Amino acid sequence: MKIIDLRSDTVTLPSDSMKKAISSAPLGDDVFGEDPTVNALQERAAEITGKEAALFVPSGTMGNLISILSQCARGTEIILGDQSHTFLYEGGGVSTYGGIQSRQLRNQRDGTLDLTDIKNAIRTKDDHFPETGMICLENTHNRCFGAPLSISYMNSVSNIAKEHHLKIHVDGARIFNAAVSLNTSVKELVSVANSISFCLSKGLSAPVGSLVCGRQEFIAKARRIRKSLGGGMRQAGIIAAAGLEALDIMIERLKDDHENARKLAEGIQNISGLFLDLNNIHSNIVYFEIKTENGKTFLERMAGNGVLFFQISPGIFRMVTHYGITSEDIDRVLKLLEDELS
Numbered sequence: 001m002k003i004i005d006l007r008s009d010t011v012t013l014p015s016d017s018m019k020k021a022i023s024s025a026p027l028g029d030d031v032f033g034e035d036p037t038v039n040a041l042q043e044r045a046a047e048i049t050g051k052e053a054a055l056f057v058p059s060g061t062m063g064n065l066i067s068i069l070s071q072c073a074r075g076t077e078i079i080l081g082d083q084s085h086t087f088l089y090e091g092g093g094v095s096t097y098g099g100i101q102s103r104q105l106r107n108q109r110d111g112t113l114d115l116t117d118i119k120n121a122i123r124t125k126d127d128h129f130p131e132t133g134m135i136c137l138e139n140t141h142n143r144c145f146g147a148p149l150s151i152s153y154m155n156s157v158s159n160i161a162k163e164h165h166l167k168i169h170v171d172g173a174r175i176f177n178a179a180v181s182l183n184t185s186v187k188e189l190v191s192v193a194n195s196i197s198f199c200l201s202k203g204l205s206a207p208v209g210s211l212v213c214g215r216q217e218f219i220a221k222a223r224r225i226r227k228s229l230g231g232g233m234r235q236a237g238i239i240a241a242a243g244l245e246a247l248d249i250m251i252e253r254l255k256d257d258h259e260n261a262r263k264l265a266e267g268i269q270n271i272s273g274l275f276l277d278l279n280n281i282h283s284n285i286v287y288f289e290i291k292t293e294n295g296k297t298f299l300e301r302m303a304g305n306g307v308l309f310f311q312i313s314p315g316i317f318r319m320v321t322h323y324g325i326t327s328e329d330i331d332r333v334l335k336l337l338e339d340e341l342s
């Protein structure tokens with residue numbers, strides 16, 4: 001029986017072509033800047049995001065941390081969403097390693113931060129206050145139904161940031177999903193951002209790695225901080241090769257994941273006992289609710305039938321479509337859900 005693993009797009013395994021690319025990648029010591037495959041990946045990432053330069057880092061968490069530490073001094077404050085990955089799931093790294101305080105604003109259902117809330121949260125000059133240094137946004141927004149942030153929203157945030165001399169960082173772990181969902185380019189989506197980090201190891205299915213992109217000067221600083229965090233990797237071309245392949249072949253197919261997510265959501269909507277709002281289906285992430293069942297035993301029964309997913313909070317479940325999930329898998333999941341609830 002095939003295990004249908006809908007817990008996350010991080011469970012994706014590398015394609016055969018990635019494994020091939022890994023086995024033939026030219027390598028060197030990347031801490032010396034001498035790994036040609038890493039260099040090629042960084043150039044490619046800079047080009048795709050429309051930024052001057054890029055840096056290969058081991059994970060999205062480190063990408064966000066490096067981006068923030070490179071641009072915010074100790075004792076400053078960053079504005080971010082209360083549902084953001086950086087606030088919830090990154091071990092409090094910005095305060096642990098950067099002495100930076102986070103100011104959480106309520107994320108709206110579409111992943112945005114209310115513009116008035118942002119304006120009100122920016123500190124005025126006063127010896128009592130920390131200085132606000134940055135606004136952090138997440139695109140697509142994991143906890144907010146995989147919603148993409150639009151170019152016009154980004155521009156509105158940018159106007160506020162410019163007025164107050166603040167930086168903008170985008171956690172673009174799934175920025176390619178956002179671009180596909182909005183039918184636009186990543187370049188356009190991040191044009192107002194000072195820094196963007198994106199992941200190769202989620203929907204793009206590479207085994208390891210993220211890229212941080214921005215201006216040359218920022219990337220030089222980011223490189224120093226990566227080293228001090230222990231993120232300098234030697235013959236990292238071994239994994240960068242899979243990343244290059246991912247950028248070549250995996251972006252195009254993200255629309256299949258989005259179609260599968262919609263099919264899954266439409267099916268779930270028709271199952272009595274399960275609840276979701278189709279307006280909340282934007283990319284590859286599907287949240288739904290059960291009101292009557294014990295969530296834990298429901299999950300266990302589904303797992304017993306080979307379908308894995310998470311309970312995010314009591315009665316609220318998340319399924320994520322990805323490279324390892326086919327349209328036929330969605331049919332099987334829907335049939336099992338129907339059987340479970342009938």
Ligand SMILES: Cc1ncc(COP(=O)(O)O)c(C=O)c1O
Pocket residue numbers: 010058059060061062085086138140141142171173174199201210
């Ligand atoms: C929105 C978002 N940002 C950052 C990360 C962190 O990525 P990593 O697991 O590579 O550290 C994740 C991981 O799921 C994520 O969903």
